[in-house]
Amino acid sequence: MKNAINYYYNLYPENIHQTEKGYYFIINKTRYFLIKYLGDPKDIQKIYEMHLYLLNQNFYVHPIVLNTQNQILTYINNEPYILMITIYYENEIKLDDILFFFKPTNANSKAPNWGELWSQKNDYLEYQISMLGQKHPLIRESFSYYIGLGETAIQLVNSLEKTNVPLVYAHRRIEANHHQYDLYNPLNITIDYSVRDIAEYLKSRFFSGKDIMKDLTYYLNNTKLSTYEYFLFLARLIYPTYYFDLYEEIITDRKVDEEIKKxxxxADDYEKVIKQIYQYYKTFLPVPRIDWLE
Known part of the structure; x- marks a missing residue:
């Protein structure tokens, strides 16, 4: 890897350290991180332009370093990599870190349609499990329950009267074990509603075995949300991204089937959390009826 970094970036580190996420090295007190790019190469130009826009707005994200051919991606052994200058943070992110991160987007940003995106995902996963389910009995046995949760979330989102809610720079995924490196990684940044990040963070913490009630209570009591945002938040908590993400890792042989048992x-304890939120909403909002939460 040292030869590749020398050749493609004209950088000559003395030592290169490999981590689970990639390779890092330090030159003149500047920390570089070379990671494999796992997204669609067609998206990289848009990501690069958004990261430049954020930097120009004095919104810190890790700067992307172009290679000697002025390209964003560098192919090493036929695998795409990207180099960034990073600031190293050892501590895991907390709720306040996420809330501090949020910045409004420009007026031309387009809101994502969660109902449509989730419907497409559910349809794809149902087709996929019909082809691959025999190889993964634990997934096959649990799959219909989580598809059902997904359908509940889709129905809830589609029932809402859409209102004008500010969009922010958010994240594709925020997980309980993420560090501030992940928070400011431009490859992880997207445009969405702020409730996306909070819901994904709380789900990840819950299924990592951590208590979320303190953060959940703080967020609901101290954040000004519109009615639309309250229900987007609930829908995002219901939609089982945690299960579908793990499902994809299992069928691509990155994790073993036994992981799904965790x-x-x-599931029952998480349903109780969702029911608590639903009942709390009923004290001050006109809540669409969801039978299994009554």
Missing amino acids: IISK
Whole structure:
């Protein structure tokens, strides 16, 4: 890897350290991180332009370093990599870090349609499990329950009267074990409603075995949300991204089937959390009826 960094970036580190996420090295007190790019190469130009826009707005994200051919992606052994200058943070992110991160987007930003995106995802996963389910009995046995949760979330989102809610720079995924490196990684940044990040963070913490009630209570009591945002938040908590993400890792052989048991074992307790939020909403909002939450 040292030869590739020398050749493609004209950088000559003395030592290169490999981590689970990639390779880092330090030159003149500047920390560089070379990671494999796992997204669609067609998206990289848009990501690069958004990261330049954020930097120009004095919104810190890790700067992307172009290679000697002035390209964003560098192919090393036929695998795409991207180099960034990073600031190293050892501590895991907390709720306040996420809330501090949010910045409004420009007026031309387009709101994502969660109902449509989730419907497409559910349809794709149902087709996929019909082809691959025999190889993964634990997934096959639990799949219909989580598809059902997904359908509840879709119905809730589609029932809402859409209002004008500010969009922010948010994240594709925020997980309980993420560090501030992940928070400011431009590859992880997207445009969405702020409730996306909070819901994903709380779900990840819950299924990592951590208590979320303190953060959940703080967020609901101290954040000004519109009615639309309250229900987007609930829908995002219901939609089982945690299960579908793990499902994809299992069928691509990055994780073993047994991992799914950790999620399935917490299903009843998680339902209780969702019911608590639903009942709390009923004290001050006109809540669409969801039978299994009554």
